Amino acid sequence: MVNVKYKEYALLFKALSDPNRLMIMDMLSCGELCACIILLKFNITQPTLSHHMKILCDSKLVNARKDGKWTYYSLNSETVKNFKAYLNEVTTAKKGCICCGIVFEEGCI
Numbered sequence: 001m002v003n004v005k006y007k008e009y010a011l012l013f014k015a016l017s018d019p020n021r022l023m024i025m026d027m028l029s030c031g032e033l034c035a036c037i038i039l040l041k042f043n044i045t046q047p048t049l050s051h052h053m054k055i056l057c058d059s060k061l062v063n064a065r066k067d068g069k070w071t072y073y074s075l076n077s078e079t080v081k082n083f084k085a086y087l088n089e090v091t092t093a094k095k096g097c098i099c100c101g102i103v104f105e106e107g108c109i
Contacts, residue, residue, distance in 0.1 A: 005086075008060075012083050015059035020044070021052050025075070028062065032074040 015021055024038060039049050053073060056062035060079045065072045 009083070009086055011059040012061060012079075015055050015061055018052065021056055024052060024056065025061065028073060028075045032072050035071045035073065038073065
């Protein structure tokens with residue numbers, strides 16, 4: 001059975017698997033932006049931008065805040081921090097690897 005944290009990280013990778021969403025993340029690294037400003041940077045429709053923003057918000061990488069008829073987006077610093085820690089963890093040699101306790105057949109590794 002897959003651990004819940006891996007399902008959450010899979011959502012993050014899915015959210016980051018699109019070049020437009022990566023660019024949006026880069027734009028939001030400068031601070032909170034209105035959807036109308038984000039839309040100016042792309043050759044896409046407003047519904048397409050809404051689709052991208054929903055994926056980023058569902059993954060918890062981005063926060064949305066309504067102010068009247070406008071929606072403002074910002075990076076979720078807690079999720080970004082946890083994701084960076086996860087990437088550091090899986091790219092650093094360590095004791096207690098997930099494979100500990102698994103008996104490999106000869107020639108397997």
